[in-house]
Amino acid sequence: MSVVFDRAAVRCFRFVGCGFDPATGIARLRYAFDDGPELVETVTLPGAPFAFDAARAEAVEKALRLLHLVAGVSYYKAAVPDDIRIDGYGIDDATAILLEEVYLQGLGEFAYRNGLDLHGRIRFPRSADAGGPSVPVGLRRHALVAIGGGKDSLVSIEALRAAGVEQTVSWVGGSQLIRACAERTGLATLNIQRQLAPELFEYNRQGAYNGHIPVTAINSAILALAALVLDADQVVFSNERSASYGSLIEGTGEVNHQWSKGWAFEQAFAAYLTRHVAADLRYYSLLRPLSELAVARQFARIDRYDAWFSSCNRNFHLLGERPTSRWCGVCPKCHFVFLALAPFMPKPRLVGILGRNLLDDPAQIPGYDALMEYHDHKPFECVGEARESRAAMAALAARPEWREDAVVARFRSEILPRLDARDLAIEPQLVPDSEHGIPDAVWSRLHAHFAA
Structure with a gap:
């Protein structure tokens, strides 16, 4: 029997709990509105079973909680209630600050299109001490490179190949277009499955708020968890500097459709991972120094993907x-x-x-x-x-x-x-920009490649 969803009656959004099963590679993310039924999302990492030492297990748990909190934006947006609760664990100031920025800025277009003002409305509860800084967990030198099937990620993949960086081409979801493009690279591939709670689609049919979410932030959190589970020290995206600039709307100001692809998100997310999850886990965009036109110039030099x-x-x-x-x-x-x-x-x-x-x-x-x-x-x-x-x-x-x-x-x-x-x-x-988060060891091999 379907549940009746009335967004105006919702008072609270709850992060009920989360768990990762090393035997199956399945992460379960649980949410609810008020005392309603649980909404369970699953993220499945291939390659199970997995085994971790104590330090790695702790980092995996931290990354899992971060994913739980970031992915919750898909459900929170259905009613955008003022009350947010976290049932299974507490978070500190740094985590709450990151999440409030991700939800506010990442839902900017959603709020504009739905006539909502979310400023001052999104408040995550603080209930835990920050604890000590994160420690290195012994990750191997390897990059999980996100691919979306477009020109940008292919430019990154070929640049890393030229620089001699070991990489696995990675994507979330079941797109056959992306799979074909990934396989065309001839590199190792990683396909992660994400299954949204089916009730969300029923809620949408019943009038839930709907619209654009910061999907890159969610995929970034998924790949951060994958990097810790699968033993890789780099998560690489392909967001160019143009992503930091939004649309200027008269009477509203700037609304950035791709905020979670921008430099502000990259800086905040990368710093959080290093300080609060694992000290040797790096997150960066390889194309951050480049304009879209510079990326297009790089892509035009490659013809192996024209039909893919x-x-x-x-x-x-x-x-x-x-x-x-x-x-x-x-x-x-x-x-x-x-x-x-x-x-x-x-x-x-x-x-x-x-x-x-x-x-x-x-x-x-x-x-x-x-x-x-x-x-x-x-x-x-x-x-x-x-x-x-x-x-x-x-x-x-x-x-x-x-x-x-x-x-x-x-x-x-x-x-x-x-x-x-x-x-x-x-x-x-x-001309490549100096503002980026690319590790020095990688950038030293790529700067001349991008500038030529």
Whole structure:
């Protein structure tokens, strides 16, 4: 019998408890609203059974609790009650501060779209001492590299390969598109399964709040747990510096769709893992020093993934994916990837990858206007900054093979005259930034690779 869910009647969200079974590799994360039924999520790590010494077991437990708390955002958002309780254990100030930032900022787009103000409303209870600092647990030199099937993670994978870093290509969920792309790398792979509590979908049908969540934060916590269980000292994501900039909404301010891909989250999460979970566990984004255009330039130098990768988010859904095409050709991600690659890739190759020339279709003009923040705000998608889109379009406007295409020609006649030419150069945006968390031993081998 289904449970009736009334979001307005909910007063409390509870973190009921969590556990990890080394014999099966299954983590169970339990939640509830008020005194209602438990919502149980499972995360399954392949390779069981596992055995840990005392120090590793303690670090695994800390990582498990962190995952329990971060993944709870998927359920909390259904009603966003003011009262948050943690039943099975206590947390200290540092943990509460991290979680309050993840929930507030990570639910920024969700709050905007649902007309909610979450400022001052999300308060995690403090009930434990901080304890001593974390200790090294003897992790081997190895990287779990997150792959999403798009160009960014493939650039990271190939850069690490060139630098001689041992790695396992890792992803969460059952996407066959991602699996095919991961297998194309020829490297070891790790597929982690995450099963949301089925009641959540019923709650959504009954009017629960729904919307975007900080999924990268959740996947980061999953891979941190996996690194400790599977013995790897690095968790590597592929979030470029553009991820730190959101959409500027008139009357609201900045709302960042990809906040948990940004530098602020990376710094906070990495520091927490090192100080509170395991001193020898590193978390970082390999592409943090790069702009989206710099990533596109790197990807254009690789052709082995042309028929395998997809950055189209319409292909990836919790309830399944669209296997008929890797590119829809009409979403902001398709728009931006096409535009970002165009200055660095021969036109026939790029059109062959996406199946058509998006820049010669007048119907795509509004989508490209939004990317350039021309009479619209940046889309709520993982796309580059408006200045990158404008610079890429300006570069194409000067090239004979592109300048007469419908979207480019319109940019050349209507938008370009309004812009300052000094802000449209691509070259300054290709210089690696000094702000990143990449370990020195890795960065010393990659800096010249990215700067070339």
